Amino acid sequence: MEALATANRAADLAFGDPARARALAEAARAAAGGDVEAVAVAEQALGLAALSVGRLTDAERHLRAAVGSADAARLTQVAAKARGVLGYVLTLTGRTAEGLREMDRATPALSGPAAARLAMQRAVVLTEVGRFPDAAAVFAAALETLGRSGGDDLIEATIRNNRAILLARLGDWRGAEDDLRRAEEVFTATGHGGRTAMVYQNRGLAASVRGDVPAALAAYDEAARRYRAAGTDPGLLPVERAEVLLSVRLVAEARAAADAAVAHYAGRRNAVDLVQARLLSAKVALVEGDPAAALAEAVRARRSAARQGRPGWAALAAYLVLRARWALGERDAAVLRSGARAVAALTAAGWLVAALDARLIVARLAVETGRWAVARRELTVAIRAGRGGPAEVRARAWHAMALLRLGDGDRRGADAALRAGVRVLDRFRASLGATELRAHASGHADELTGLGLRLAVERGRPESVLRWAERRRAWASRLRPARPPDDAELAADLARLRQVAVDLATSTDPRPLLRRQAELERSVRNRARHAAGAVAPDADTLPSVRRLSAALGASVLVEYLDLAGRLYAVVVADGRTSLHPLGALDGVAGAVADLRFALRHLAYQPRAHRRFTELVDRTARRLDADLVAPLLPTIGDRPLVVVPTGPLHDLPWPVLPTCRARPLSVTPSAALWHRATTADRGAGDERVVVSGPDLPHAAAEAAALARRHPTARHLAGPDARVDDVVAALDGAALGHIAAHGRFRADNPLFSELRLADGPLTAHDLARLTRPPRRIVLSACDSGRSAVHPGDEVLGLASVLLALGTTTLVATVVPVPDEASRPLMLRLHALLDAGHPPAHALAEARRALSDEGPPSHRVAAVGFVCFGAG
Known part of the structure; x- marks a missing residue:
């Protein structure tokens, strides 16, 4: 016994x-x-x-x-x-069929709690194969059987935990949360705390289904922590979490999770979960622009799901096959028929978002193959089906409305529908507190804004083009990042990360420290993503051309945009807008890369300065001819406000011959520039001057500025610690940091300025309550940003501008610290004399660009004024 x-x-x-x-x-x-x-x-x-x-x-x-x-x-x-x-x-x-037969054989022998447990297992299988009504009835029967037998708290909690998945799929959010809360209480009270990991995993699934990304990520991260503590297998948790990451276009992380999941489940002969891993892999490939790989994975998943008797998952795989074939350019009747079958199967299985997307593809296929009646039917159904639900569903319904109105020749109505869809996605993006999530999620609006922009260009209306370009770009930079709920823990992780960076400098075996660094960066990133946004999405919409012109004064706004690989510029000058087609973007991107290469070598290889000087001059003239010369009849020699697109964000604009002598400021969007230009300047004049370690010229630069302003707070040597610097910068009128800088293309929010106790990152800056109105970063690459779809930029500069800094002067190329010092001192002298930042930087550049070694020229053209000039 x-x-x-x-x-x-x-x-x-x-x-x-x-x-x-x-x-x-x-x-x-x-x-x-x-x-x-x-x-x-x-x-x-x-x-x-x-x-x-x-x-x-x-x-x-x-x-x-x-x-x-x-x-x-x-x-x-x-x-x-x-x-x-x-x-x-x-x-x-x-x-599946064999599994259900085993359950059928077991049923007659069991009663009471054991029968309830078996019914629950059957309901879980029915949920897996998409038989939701049957699953709901069997879950209810399991609870009824348990109740009649006198009950069992642990079995009831297990039933409720599993039923929550079904309720979430059916859209019963309150019912799902009630079940999960009860399950967590019982598991904890009965000493089965390890099972609460499954509760949090299901809580994450419910949040993801209703479109609450921060809540989903927070729940999944907590589930992962509890699984590790209990030593239990997380099951589909990596796949489910990666699905959420992909929903906000965090493609690289989703790809890594998909590849790992496919290998893991295949190695363990877990055929059911392998289907979902392959589906994830197919989705990632589609977002990455590799439809051939997506097609191969989706076909494998569809065959496997069909063999397992899981029609719901087979339908989802068929939808991904349809998307891949559409992306590959297949436009025949066979694809149309398979698309119609996919729509029916997706609708029956309850895949609402996929069904709507498939209807849009079928409708567009029908238009291209001359079947307008079919297109009208599918679009009409999509419009009705998308009146409620998550933002992605409602945005697709507005897309369907736009296509329907276009088919009827109603371009104005189509434009209105597209704007309504973008507003839906704006509210979704505003619900995300982390700048990183907002930036990546902008990829969702690509189809809507791309169609709106194309229609505006075709109509030849510059002001409409400008408005659509603004709806498409740098949306995340217009909203202040939200602080995560565990802000104190985030700060502690940042401090640990700084210590690891210090230890790495003296370590003889860096491998353990590099692993620890990766763990801490992952923890910081995850905590930041848990923040929920609460900002009105249209707080910084583009002002009218009249108001924009009033703020511009004598300056001219040039906003570049990419439409299907062609470059255009919208110019706002003297209250009027004009549209200018320029050329192919690919050639410009290559020239920008060549120019950056030449400037980097010019700065650090003085012996080869003649060869690289010639390359810089030749490439700069070519870019000037492509980007600025066609606009000269309109812009003249007036100060410029430049809104770049794509690779132009990496361009040091002052190197162009027609820009070298003129005041110029760069901004992610016209709306952000207008906010910065019209912001309340405040009455204070507090200054903070900081120098990082191991840069003698930077220390001399900061000391000279501190002597010029005796009341300035001067942090140097061991006093220039990250927390102290952030505290000093909070609320300052002007900050100046001279330090080693490093841009992280792999993780731009970990781009850094090296201080006494380690790196100051964008995550540290995001914790500022009131950022400096003006800030100068005398550090290599401190103004560079990673560029994502929708011209969303991520880096030190984008975070500061989003927080409310009105003007930032920083470099977009590597610059030796000894070359920066003369320019920086001259810049501050001109700022002290009352010159606006863009004018001061242009004047300092004119005074110094022809002096000293080649590295001084690189410094002169490498510093850019961002934001209000």
């Missing part, structure tokens, strides 16, 4: 503490002697423990052993309990 009690205890612990469960089960089996029931229950417990850590082959082996032992001894109830679990494992390995 003691062995049987130990085996039962092991079965109870399997999903909360699998290592302990396995040890108890093995001990029970060894001590069972001739007690066949104890052996069978111990084998079942070993199967459950293997299932909880994802070892499906081991789980099946132990469960079959349990069934065999129990059947031989005619222990029908013991055999039935093991068969119920075996049926679920068979489903996970792709044998």
